[in-house]
Amino acid sequence: MNKVSQSALAARLNRLIDFSPVIIALALAMLVSSILLIALDADPLAAFSAMLEGSVGSENATAETLVKATPILFVGIGITIAFRGGMINIGGEGQMIAGALAGVTVALVLGEARVPADMAKTPGAFDLIIVTLSLLGGFLAGALYGGLAGFLKAYFNVNEILSTIMLNQIAVQMMNFLLNGILLDPSEAGFNNIPKTARLVTAAQLPRLSLPLGDPWLFARTRLHWGLIIAIVLAVLIYIFLWRTSLGYRIRAVGENERASSFAGINVKRQMMFSMFLAGGFAGLAGVVQVLGLQYRLQTDGSPAGFTGSAGFNGIVAALFGGLNPIGAIPASAFFGGLLVGAQKMQRELGVPASLITAVNGLVVVFVVSSEIFIQQRSKRRVSVSEEEDG
Amino acid sequence: MGLDDIFTASVFASAIRLATPYIFAALGETFAQRSGVLNLGVDGIMLMGAFTGFYAVFSAQQAGAMSEPVSLVFGVLVALIIGALMGLAMAFVSVTLKAKQGISGIGVYLFGLGLSELLFQQWVGTPKSVSGFPRLNFPVLTDLPVLGEILFHHNLLVYVAFALVPISAYVLNNTTFGLMIRAVGQNPEAADAMGVNVTRVRYATTTIGGMLAGLAGASLSIALINLFQQNLTAGQGFIAVALVYFGGWRPWAVAAGALLFSFVNALQLQIKVIGADIPSEFAVMAPYVITIIALVFAAKRQEQPTALTRPYERGE
Numbered sequence: 001m002n003k004v005s006q007s008a009l010a011a012r013l014n015r016l017i018d019f020s021p022v023i024i025a026l027a028l029a030m031l032v033s034s035i036l037l038i039a040l041d042a043d044p045l046a047a048f049s050a051m052l053e054g055s056v057g058s059e060n061a062t063a064e065t066l067v068k069a070t071p072i073l074f075v076g077i078g079i080t081i082a083f084r085g086g087m088i089n090i091g092g093e094g095q096m097i098a099g100a101l102a103g104v105t106v107a108l109v110l111g112e113a114r115v116p117a118d119m120a121k122t123p124g125a126f127d128l129i130i131v132t133l134s135l136l137g138g139f140l141a142g143a144l145y146g147g148l149a150g151f152l153k154a155y156f157n158v159n160e161i162l163s164t165i166m167l168n169q170i171a172v173q174m175m176n177f178l179l180n181g182i183l184l185d186p187s188e189a190g191f192n193n194i195p196k197t198a199r200l201v202t203a204a205q206l207p208r209l210s211l212p213l214g215d216p217w218l219f220a221r222t223r224l225h226w227g228l229i230i231a232i233v234l235a236v237l238i239y240i241f242l243w244r245t246s247l248g249y250r251i252r253a254v255g256e257n258e259r260a261s262s263f264a265g266i267n268v269k270r271q272m273m274f275s276m277f278l279a280g281g282f283a284g285l286a287g288v289v290q291v292l293g294l295q296y297r298l299q300t301d302g303s304p305a306g307f308t309g310s311a312g313f314n315g316i317v318a319a320l321f322g323g324l325n326p327i328g329a330i331p332a333s334a335f336f337g338g339l340l341v342g343a344q345k346m347q348r349e350l351g352v353p354a355s356l357i358t359a360v361n362g363l364v365v366v367f368v369v370s371s372e373i374f375i376q377q378r379s380k381r382r383v384s385v386s387e388e389e390d391g
Numbered sequence: 392m393g394l395d396d397i398f399t400a401s402v403f404a405s406a407i408r409l410a411t412p413y414i415f416a417a418l419g420e421t422f423a424q425r426s427g428v429l430n431l432g433v434d435g436i437m438l439m440g441a442f443t444g445f446y447a448v449f450s451a452q453q454a455g456a457m458s459e460p461v462s463l464v465f466g467v468l469v470a471l472i473i474g475a476l477m478g479l480a481m482a483f484v485s486v487t488l489k490a491k492q493g494i495s496g497i498g499v500y501l502f503g504l505g506l507s508e509l510l511f512q513q514w515v516g517t518p519k520s521v522s523g524f525p526r527l528n529f530p531v532l533t534d535l536p537v538l539g540e541i542l543f544h545h546n547l548l549v550y551v552a553f554a555l556v557p558i559s560a561y562v563l564n565n566t567t568f569g570l571m572i573r574a575v576g577q578n579p580e581a582a583d584a585m586g587v588n589v590t591r592v593r594y595a596t597t598t599i600g601g602m603l604a605g606l607a608g609a610s611l612s613i614a615l616i617n618l619f620q621q622n623l624t625a626g627q628g629f630i631a632v633a634l635v636y637f638g639g640w641r642p643w644a645v646a647a648g649a650l651l652f653s654f655v656n657a658l659q660l661q662i663k664v665i666g667a668d669i670p671s672e673f674a675v676m677a678p679y680v681i682t683i684i685a686l687v688f689a690a691k692r693q694e695q696p697t698a699l700t701r702p703y704e705r706g707e
Contacts, residue, residue, distance in 0.1 A: 036506075040513055088493040157690040158683070161431060161493050162633045166679040169626060177672035304625075316497060353512040355621075358505025362435070365498030369490040 022321055022332075025367035033360050042352045054345025055338035061345075063222030067294060069337030071096070071286035071308070073231040075315025076322060076329035077238050078146075078282030083324050084242060085275030086255035091149055091164025092283045092312025093304060094171035098145035099284025100307065101175060103138030104197055104291045104298040105183070110134070111204035127203035134204060135230075135288055142284015143277045145171070150276025154269035160276065168312070172304045179300060196299030206293035225293035231333075234282070235326040242326070251275045286311055310358075314340070317361045320368045336361070396665050402657045403541045407549060408615060409653035410646075412437070412607040412624075414552040416631035417638070417645045418559045419603025423478075425563060425640055426596040427576040427698035428485055431496020433604045434628025435503020436477045440605025442507040444470030445612035445619040446514060448521045463524055463613060467548075470609035471602045477503070478601015482594045489702035500628070508621045515619065523617035524548055548606075548614045555603075559642040572596055576696035579703040589703045604628065633682050637689045640696060648685070655681055 034044035055065045075092045082089035110130045149167060152158040179195035186198060209224045210217040242248035253261040254271040262268045287308070291298050300306035318336050322328030339361075343354035416433050423430045430436075448466035451457045457465060481499055484490045524546035527533075532543040563569040574582035575592045583589050607628075612619045630652065638645030659674040 036509075040509075083494075090497060152683070152687065156687045158686045159636060159690075162629070162636065162686060163683055165626065165629045166633070166683050169679045170676050173672040173676040177670055180672075181670075313497075313501065316494075317501075320494065353509050355505045355508035355512065359502050359509060360505070362498045362501030362503070362505060365501060366484055366490070366495050367498075369495045369498065370484050370488040372490065373488050 021368050021371035022323060024371045025321070025364050028367045029360050029363045032363055033356065036356065036359070037352065040352055042350050047346050047350055047352060050346045050349045051339065051342030053342075055342035059219065060222050061341065063219050063224040064341045065334065065338040066228050067223050067225070067337070068309075068340050069333040070225075070227045070231055070293070071290050071311035072314045072318050072336055073228075073235065073329055073333035074286035074289065075283045075311055076318035076333050077231070077235050077326045078279035078286075079316050079319035080322070080324050080326050080329055081238065081242065081251065081282070082146075082275050082279035083319060084255045085251040085271060086258060087150065087153065087272060087276050087279070088161050089146065089149070089164055089276060089279045090161050090313075090316070091146060091167050091280065092286075092315050093308050093310070094164065094168035094312070095142040095146045095280040095283035096287035096290075096308045096312050097171040097175045098280075098287070099138035099142035100287030100291050100298050101178060101183075102141030102284070103134045103288025104200070106137035107131075107134040107200050107204040107288075107292060108183075108198060111201040114203060125203070126205055126207050130204045131206060131292060134292055135285060138284045138288025139281040140284070142287065143281030146280015146283065147273055147277035149280075150273035153276070154272045168304065175298075175300055175307065176302050179298065183298070185297070194299055194301060197297045200292065200296045204292065205296055206289065223294060225289075227289035227293040230285075230289065232330055234285075235330050238326040247274075283312060283315070286315070309340075314361060317365055320365055397658065397661055397667075399661070400537045400540045402661045403654075404544065405660070406650065406654040406657040407541065408545055409656055410649045411549045411552045411610045411615065412627055413631050413634060413649035413653060414556065414646050415603045415607035415610060416628055417634040417649055418555055418642055419478075419600035419607070420632055420635045421559065421638070421640055421642055421645055422563070422572065422596040422603075423593075423600035424635055424699055425576045425696055426572045426593045427579065427696055427701060427703070428482070428593050428597050428600075429492040429496065429632075429700045430478070430481050430485075430499075430597060430600055430604075431493055431629075431632060432477070432481055432499025432503065433496075433600070433607075433631055434624055434626060435500035436474050436481075436601050436604035437608035437611075437624045437628045437631075438503045438507040438622070439477060440470035440474045440608030441612035441623050442511055442608070442619050443473045444605070444609030445521060446510070448523070448613050449515065449519065452521055459522060466613045467606065467609055470605040472605075474601040474603070474605020474608070475598050476601070478598040478604070479594070481601060482597035486590055486593045486597070486702065489704075492700045504622060507619075507623075511619055511621065518618050518620040520618040521613060523612075524614040546614045548610045552610070553646070556642050556646040563642065568595075573696075575703075576698050579698050579701075583703070583705065593703075604631075607631070630678075630682065633686060636695070637682070637685050639689065639694075651685075652678055652682065 037044040037047050054061055056062050075096065079089055079092065107130060110133060114127060114130060145167060149160045149163045152163050153160040176195060179197065183197045185196055188196065206226045209226050209228060210220040242252060250261070250266050250271055251274065253264070253266060254268050258268055298307065314336050318329055318332040321335065322332035339357050343357040346352055347354045416437060420430060420433055444466040447469040448462050451462035451465055452459065477499065484495050485492045526544050526546050529543045533539045535543065563572060571582065571587050571592050574585070574587055575589050579589045608624065611623060634645055634648040634652065637648040655678045659677055662669060662674050663671050
């Protein structure tokens with residue numbers, strides 16, 4: 001008993017220390033972006049303060065930060081599972097799209113079935129069954145799409161990085177095809193406008209979220225929705241799943257050492273598929289939640305990031321930044337949501353293009369994985385601790 | 392509409408042209424991977440090469456400081472240098488710092504994607520075109536029926552790309568440098584014991600890979616399309632990485648894969664042009680589907696460099 005709690009404490013400490021590369025990465029990224037900003041003739045301090053103000057400077061800014069953070073967190077949780085399981089899932093974008101397509105279809109069909117057309121325009125309460133089934137549909141579609149890459153890796157030795165990248169492109173085209181075809185908003189047909197589905201009835205929408213602070217309630221007049229709460233709850237559940245259940249342990253064991261896991265009797269192929277299945281599922285949730293909670297319809301400009309807003313990639317950054325820990329992914333997502341929203345303000349005020357953030361995100365990834373060498377000693381200790389956890 | 396509307400000489404010609412960036416990038420990646428370094432940042436390096444090469448030519452031509460051919464050579468040089476620098480950075484990250492290669496490559500990709508767009512918006516603004524590498528005319532050959540159009544009416548970089556295929560194969564298979572690359576990728580411990588400097592070889596191959604990725608980008612922006620816009624490569628660098636796997640790390644097979652892929656792409660464009668009754672989305676999707684299928688079949692028979700993605704730890 002004593003030994004168990006001691007090693008659990010040690011494990012917790014070690015996971016805490018996991019965040020040290022993040023701090024190094026953050027400092028380096030700020031340094032490099034300052035240099036970039038100076039090179040672009042912009043004052044770094046003014047840029048950073050514009051970003052801060054744009055991301056948390058007002059009630060609406062904070063809400064927008066959290067709105068942007070929500071899909072990133074969903075994807076980030078999934079990426080955390082995949083990376084912990086040794087699968088480098090770059091397919092968040094495609095899996096989001098798969099989830100959104102399936103989820104919006106369920107929501108449209110059920111919404112129409114349960115709500116008569118003439119009532120659809122009058123406001124009403126959301127319908128738990130429709131929303132739940134739509135979310136499940138989105139999860140499942142994303143999971144199958146991610147699982148496909150896991151299957152190809154497990155049974156055909158196809159590199160999952162490459163297959164997920166190809167699957168991203170395929171998903172974009174599939175979305176364009178469906179949104180120009182059977183999913184096209186009937187009232188848009190023949191107009192050649194933006195390809196989009198019909199608007200969801202209120203019953204199929206995720207409700208907006210506000211907090212009972214002040215009058216009117218905090219965030220009552222913003223676009224913040226319940227997707228954030230769902231994501232946070234799931235982050236905690238996945239943390240428990242990964243570190244407190246034997247199934248989660250097996251996923252991590254395969255990620256730490258494939259061969260040893262295989263000798264220990266773990267079905268490595270099945271774990272690979274399973275971690276990709278879960279990862280895809282969470283990206284799928286990111287997609288369907290964007291539709292149900294924010295846009296109330298699926299629409300795209302036809303470009304790869306037209307629907308996802310690159311959350312499939314930003315989720316990777318957030319997962320790494322969160323120390324490959326679902327709980328850590330919560331503040332990490334909020335941080336990157338803030339960066340994205342703040343960058344728009346920076347662009348407006350200083351004329352520095354918001355694409356600076358994409359470059360900085362890339363640097364953060366490089367710095368986080370590069371600084372791992374400095375904590376290698378610690379990670380070696382972590383392996384021995386997780387072995388104790390098993391025993 | 393019959394098959395001869397689809398399989399026209401111009402389709403074959405455009406397949407060869409479209410293969411150019413893939414061949415450059417995939418050959419460079421072949422060098423890196425044969426030595427054990429998976430550089431997934433190729434697409435980001437291509438974007439930076441495409442932008443900087445374009446911008447060099449654009450500003451030189453705007454200022455009228457150089458004659459057109461000189462400005463194009465200048466653009467190629469800039470793209471090579473930027474590519475080399477990014478390759479060097481990738482080598483530092485994955486060889487010296489031993490970072491996880493798949494993930495750090497994604498970082499390099501995002502960095503290139505963001506920075507090329509940032510600089511483009513800041514320095515150029517809207518897509519503007521340059522006069523890029525002109526198509527060459529060879530006496531007699533270019534006037535040959537069919538063959539002339541397919542083989543002898545391309546810009547210089549197309550020929551450079553195809554010339555690099557036998558050169559790369561020769562370097563890898565028949566030179567000491569090639570032997571060192573293969574040894575380091577296959578068995579770094581043994582190579583080290585034989586006195587090969589593992590770190591230096593991997594730095595060299597990754598830098599060569601970066602240079603060729605930069606050139607691949609420039610071949611788009613100053614030879615094939617002659618302009619730059621946001622995300623110009625649209626993931627071509629990732630396809631190039633897939634082609635290396637598909638070609639089993641052998642330059643000839645990698646180039647054949649590049650040709651096959653761009654042939655499908657050219658066909659797809661042609662089908663759009665003649666307005667066949669296939670949804671264009673499926674046509675655009677086809678090359679990616681085919682790549683996955685090709686990987687399924689390639690993965691079974693291939694033997695990848697044993698030390699691929701494995702940083703070298705000198706045993707003490």
